[in-house]
Amino acid sequence: MNQKTARFSLCAMDLLLCAVLCGCTVNAPFADRDFALSNDTFPEYDPVLATIVVPEGEHISDYSLHISCDRGKEYLESLYFQKIETGLYNIKLDLKNLPWVGRDRFSGNVKVMKKAKNITESITKNFSFASFGSYNAEKERIDFDLHVGYNEDGDLYGIDPSNNGSETSIDEDGAIEYVGFDNYNVVSRDMRPVILAPVLDFSEFINTAGVEPSSLWISFEDTGVFYEVKLAKQEPVNMLYSTKADTAIVDAYPDYELNFLSFPASPSFDFSGTLSWEIPDEEKEWYLYAIGENDELTPLEPVFNKEDGTLELRARTLGRYVLMDGPCKEADAEASLQNGTEVSGNKYNPETGSFLPFAVFSACRSLL
Numbered sequence: 001m002n003q004k005t006a007r008f009s010l011c012a013m014d015l016l017l018c019a020v021l022c023g024c025t026v027n028a029p030f031a032d033r034d035f036a037l038s039n040d041t042f043p044e045y046d047p048v049l050a051t052i053v054v055p056e057g058e059h060i061s062d063y064s065l066h067i068s069c070d071r072g073k074e075y076l077e078s079l080y081f082q083k084i085e086t087g088l089y090n091i092k093l094d095l096k097n098l099p100w101v102g103r104d105r106f107s108g109n110v111k112v113m114k115k116a117k118n119i120t121e122s123i124t125k126n127f128s129f130a131s132f133g134s135y136n137a138e139k140e141r142i143d144f145d146l147h148v149g150y151n152e153d154g155d156l157y158g159i160d161p162s163n164n165g166s167e168t169s170i171d172e173d174g175a176i177e178y179v180g181f182d183n184y185n186v187v188s189r190d191m192r193p194v195i196l197a198p199v200l201d202f203s204e205f206i207n208t209a210g211v212e213p214s215s216l217w218i219s220f221e222d223t224g225v226f227y228e229v230k231l232a233k234q235e236p237v238n239m240l241y242s243t244k245a246d247t248a249i250v251d252a253y254p255d256y257e258l259n260f261l262s263f264p265a266s267p268s269f270d271f272s273g274t275l276s277w278e279i280p281d282e283e284k285e286w287y288l289y290a291i292g293e294n295d296e297l298t299p300l301e302p303v304f305n306k307e308d309g310t311l312e313l314r315a316r317t318l319g320r321y322v323l324m325d326g327p328c329k330e331a332d333a334e335a336s337l338q339n340g341t342e343v344s345g346n347k348y349n350p351e352t353g354s355f356l357p358f359a360v361f362s363a364c365r366s367l368l
Contacts, residue, residue: 029157029204036103036149037095038196046082046092049110049133049142052123054087064113065091072106075148079110091133095148100238100265101199103149109141150238150265151197154185157208170205174214174231182221183240198240198265202231216273224280225261227318229273238265239318248295249322252329257284262291262320272316277302277323279309284325288313291320297328 037047054060060081067079077096081089091110098104110133112120121140133142156178158168167179185197202213213234219226220241242262250258259280279286288311289297300321302311311323 029208030152030154030201033152034103034147035195036147036151038098038148038150046094047132047144047146049091049093049144050135051084051088051090052112054089055123056087060089062114063119066111066113067108068110069106069108071108072104072148073108075104075106091142093132093144093146099149100240101150101236103147103151105145106148107143107145109136109139109143111141150199150240151185151195152199152201152236153181153197153239155181155197156200156202157204170209170211170213172211174205174211176202176205176213176216176218176231178216178218180221181218181239196240199236199238201236202234203236220261223261224278225276227273227275227315229269230271232270234270237267237269239263239267240265246291246295246320246322249291249297253324253326255326257281257325259323260291260321261323263318266317266319268317272314275313275315275318276305276308276310277313279304279311280323281325282309286311286323286325287327288321288323289328291322297322299328 054063060083063081065079065081067076069076075095075097077094080092080094082092083089091112095106111118112123118140120135120142121137132146133144135141136143156168156176168177170176183196183198184194186194200216200218202216205211205213213231215228215230217226217228218239223241223243240263242264243260244262245258245260249260257280259277277288288300288302290300291297300313302313304310305312
């Protein structure tokens with residue numbers, strides 16, 4: 001196992017409800033930057049504008065919601081009631097198409113309607129307002145004014161009040177080592193809320209360390225994957241990652257061991273770097289594929305590093321990947337047509353410790 005990846009922290013950080021996040025700011029060096037909501041990724045944490053109690057004898061289907069957006073209408077997916085328990089509902093915003101780097105304003109107002117009549121004022125006594133919404137008595141509506149987008153990662157600068165195991169350092173030559181990146185920041189020592197903060201903004205190292213970053217080595221929590229790349233005045237990148245399984249591929253390959261890794265923001269660097277996977281089991285044959293928009297699998301050309309037990313892929317822009325212990329179906333079919341000669345695409349051969357040459361270059365449809 002690579003010595004750096006052996007230091008991965010295996011602790012998991014629990015996400016808290018959005019309501020507790022209000023008023024928290026990201027620790028220095030980003031203390032002066034507004035906190036942004038990014039709940040398109042985690043719909044269970046869609047912003048709550050208010051919690052209402054439906055009077056006895058009435059039903060939530062009797063009510064409707066009307067929204068008027070002053071700014072950021074393009075970020076709205078939907079507005080809906082979420083049932084908490086009988087008679088108790090949240091009014092929630094579902095966000096979409098958020099800016100991957102930076103933030104924007106999203107503001108407007110909501111009215112609760114019953115048969116085209118505004119009843120917001122008449123039921124205010126039953127409202128419990130979360131911090132993302134406030135009642136405007138003069139205009140009989142719920143106002144909201146939010147920041148949406150993704151936050152800068154304070155942990156990049158060694159800021160980690162939760163002591164969750166991540167470690168960051170930069171040497172005098174500007175080489176950054178970041179062990180245990182996990183998408184999140186803890187932004188308050190007292191309330192300890194957790195926010196999505198996957199944006200790596202390298203510019204503050206000049207102020208905090210007095211050195212210009214020259215390279216980045218970063219490992220991704222609970223994945224056995226790390227990335228190393230040269231830096232030179234690199235623009236901010238959103239490194240949000242997920243290990244969520246692609247159900248179409250899982251259904252197509254039920255007997256395979258599948259290891260998924262995706263970067264939804266497709267972060268791109270100024271230079272090509274090396275994305276490395278630890279081999280889960282060196283006694284097996286492993287295949288690495290890129291996943292396309294329609295779940296097609298395209299063979300990749302990693303190199304096996306026998307000393308570290310890793311697969312190394314050159315990449316400048318990071319996308320969606322699956323590492324599996326068998327070939328995709330079309331590649332397997334191609335192999336059977338080669339007069340008995342094994343053609344395995346990007347297969348790792350445990351007997352030789354190397355990858356066999358490519359013979360399959362077409363994309364493999366996962367739903368064959």
